[in-house]
Amino acid sequence: MPSIEDLPFEILSDILSIAAQLNSTDTPSYTYGLTQAQRTLQRTQTQIYLRGRTTPDVLRWHLVNSFRLVNSRWHEWALGYAMREIYVRKWRGGERWLYKSTEEQTRSSAAAGVFPVVYQHPYSSVKSTISLLRDYPHIAQHVRRVWFNGIYHFDTSRYIFDILGNCTGLHTAAIPWTSLRYGTEEDWKNLMSFPQLTSIEFLAVDLEDSLVSAEVNRTDNNILLSLDFSRITRLKIFGDSNLLPITDDDLITISRTATSLQEIHITSSTSITIKGLAALVSASRTSLKLLEYKPLSDSGFTHPSSVESHPQIHICTLLSSCPKLEDLAITLPTACPELFSRHSVAWHETVRLRIAGSGVCRFSTVDENIAEFSKLLEGARELLGVKRDLGVEISVxxxxxxxxxxxxxxxxxxxxxxxxxxxxxxxxxxxxxxxxxxxxxxxxxxxxxxxxxxxxxxxxxxxxxxxxxxx
Structure with a gap:
């Protein structure tokens, strides 16, 4: 009699995926805590409070945990489902309480009303992840995306590459920007050699003054010149930092080999200007499909570029000459009608263009500024007349x-x-x-x-x- 095991793997995989989604209705998706711990002979009202959502990787593991017990085929599928994305973070929260192990020590502590407190090591879960992936390579080979958070020190950067080094089937690495400074040439060449790695994300944050001032955290191994980005198709840089931020010089160095980029995302970074962006776009002009450049900050909109700082860069012509560019959302110091001059562009949906106010008000009179900006609007409308399914929004x-x-x-x-x-x-x-x-x-x-x-x-x-x- 035919069984479910006789189905092609693709159909079985779809069935198991649906079953995992149905399990989500019965699987706890939130974590809870207690307001206080009860002690002997003490009347205290303990309440449960909501701490937060269960992280996606933990939730996926619980959804398919029972699948692994069926047979080896289901076991491998469940591992692939649960481990395809892992989130590695520094532990943050309250302390963990641990009573002394021997009865005598416990009694003496209770009599004194003092209980020893053991704080959890903030990187204990990170170390456990390293051990798991190192000791069980067949689990590590299922990892497709790794995302790190909170690991910014020079002394802890080793953990990042210890984890990445075991995930040879990796597709996407979302790593702290400091890894670009602290990683060794050997670490990075090993990572870039993974055959399926096509996407790299650098995530930046502002650090505490004590971390910024530490001399060891200002280490820069200058490994960019030795790296080959030719197989990377997606590059994302998100966030700003007060310690060794990614700059135009870094992007210019990356552009020497980054000739196959299909997606470029640069958001919330004030250390990258049109100069660095133009270098990346020019290097991947024939392959680029998506470009997002939004130099924003927490305090509002900012623009690190200006017409005066890079007068020789004319990115309007460069953007219109990208034959495969479809999605465009960009902030420019200034713009001209040449941006919309080529009606053969592949743009679709809505093109979002933001121009610095100083880049529009370049003339001495208001009428001159209005006339100049109206030319840009009319140029966009001429393009819309040809590509009727396109929309153009210009923010000034x-x-x-x-x-x-x-x-x-x-x-x-x-x-x-x-x-x-x-x-x-x-x-x-x-x-x-x-x-x-x-x-x-x-x-x-x-x-x-x-x-x-x-x-x-x-x-x-x-x-x-x-x-x-x-x-």
């Missing part, structure tokens, strides 16, 4: 231009107050927020205060000085 300062609808989204309350209600444009409901996003970013704007007006009325308000690009 605190205003967003939707070229297809000829509406300008923004918060006009203060402008109307300044005009003493003499300037009263017809306002439409807007679901936009700064930089073309739904919702809002920062504290300057309150949800629901954005509206949309026509371009003609916006230009009128600009001529009167009620609205400004650089405000």
């Amino acid at each position: 300062g605190k205003f967003l231009f939707d070229t297809k609808t000829r509406l300008v989204h923004g918060n006009y309350k203060s402008a109307k107050v300044v005009s003493e209600m003499g300037w009263g444009p017809v306002e439409h409901v807007s679901l936009k927020g700064p930089y073309g996003a739904t919702g809002l970013y920062g504290d300057d704007d309150v949800k629901g205060e954005w509206s949309a007006i026509s371009e003609e009325e916006f230009w009128e308000g600009m001529r009167w000085g009620f609205v400004k690009f650089d405000s």
